[in-house]
Amino acid sequence: TLSGKTAVITGSNSGIGLGVARELARAGANVVLNSFTDRDEDHKLAADMEAEFGVVVRYIAADMSKGEDCRALIEKAGACDILVNNAGIQHVSPIEDFPTVKWDAIIAINMSSAFHTTAAALPMMRKAGWGRVVNIASAHGLTASPYKGAYVAAKHGVVGFTKVTALETAKEDITCNAICPGYVHTPLVDAQIPDTAKKYNMTEEEAIEKVILERQPSKQFATVEQIGGTAVFLCSDAAAQITGTTISVDGGWTAL
Numbered sequence: 001t002l003s004g005k006t007a008v009i010t011g012s013n014s015g016i017g018l019g020v021a022r023e024l025a026r027a028g029a030n031v032v033l034n035s036f037t038d039r040d041e042d043h044k045l046a047a048d049m050e051a052e053f054g055v056v057v058r059y060i061a062a063d064m065s066k067g068e069d070c071r072a073l074i075e076k077a078g079a080c081d082i083l084v085n086n087a088g089i090q091h092v093s094p095i096e097d098f099p100t101v102k103w104d105a106i107i108a109i110n111m112s113s114a115f116h117t118t119a120a121a122l123p124m125m126r127k128a129g130w131g132r133v134v135n136i137a138s139a140h141g142l143t144a145s146p147y148k149g150a151y152v153a154a155k156h157g158v159v160g161f162t163k164v165t166a167l168e169t170a171k172e173d174i175t176c177n178a179i180c181p182g183y184v185h186t187p188l189v190d191a192q193i194p195d196t197a198k199k200y201n202m203t204e205e206e207a208i209e210k211v212i213l214e215r216q217p218s219k220q221f222a223t224v225e226q227i228g229g230t231a232v233f234l235c236s237d238a239a240a241q242i243t244g245t246t247i248s249v250d251g252g253w254t255a256l
């Protein structure tokens with residue numbers, strides 16, 4: 001059980017981040033949710049989770065594209081035993097047309113934010129004598145696809161930074177690992193299914209199997225609960241000697 005631990009999950013008002021936050025709360029951790037917005041519904045999400053799981057859940061707005069904001073998130077959390085670097089965006093374009101602003105935003109949000117939050121969280125973990133850093137990378141942290149230059153570069157960067165964090169904390173009760181999901185069933189992916197089916201003149205089932213999950217041999221999406229469960233495992237005693245590595249949750253993608 002993670003009771004008494006505080007988990008900070010970046011980019012956690014939807015999708016994988018929210019799924020991971022929910023599984024950590026289910027395992028007993030107090031949770032800090034985050035995104036760049038500061039809406040009533042963000043704070044309601046925290047209040048609802050608090051009622052559902054009986055743990056303390058706060059929502060703290062911070063823009064993960066800004067280093068100062070990343071560090072401020074950890075400071076405002078006040079404690080950070082478990083850090084999950086999850087915030088991420090995507091842009092798809094050939095290299096020669098790739099907008100520089102998109103490149104910079106993806107590198108900042110998907111990669112550099114993990115540097116800033118980790119730098120702010122490690123002193124707290126050291127003081128507590130325990131810590132777990134879980135970076136949500138991607139199958140694209142281990143393999144590449146065309147037109148995803150910034151995303152693939154950032155995710156490979158996250159995997160590299162995961163190893164460095166693990167080495168710098170190796171002698172302490174602190175671990176750092178990356179989860180590498182393949183395609184995960186999130187609202188974002190869900191929204192692409194009808195358009196993809198239309199574009200290829202297929203049924204939605206065919207579009208999922210032949211187009212969206214082309215590279216996922218299981219032909220099934222991973223779920224946010226499965227990513228959350230993997231994060232909980234990485235925070236467990238059974239995983240205390242797992243550090244500086246990646247766990248793929250990709251239905252066989254990287255085995256191909």
Ligand code: NAD
Pocket residue numbers: 010011012013014015016017034035036062063064065086087088089109110136137138139180181182183184185186187188189
């Ligand atoms: P999503 O769009 O549902 O979630 C992204 C989260 O990041 C949201 O909560 C969003 O508000 C937040 N966010 C975006 N920009 C931010 C910023 N500047 N500051 C703070 N928060 C910000 O997408 P998702 O699919 O849940 O993706 C979450 C992570 O998982 C990403 O790092 C993504 O690369 C990774 N991932 C997703 C898949 C997949 O199939 N969905 C596969 C592999 C890896």
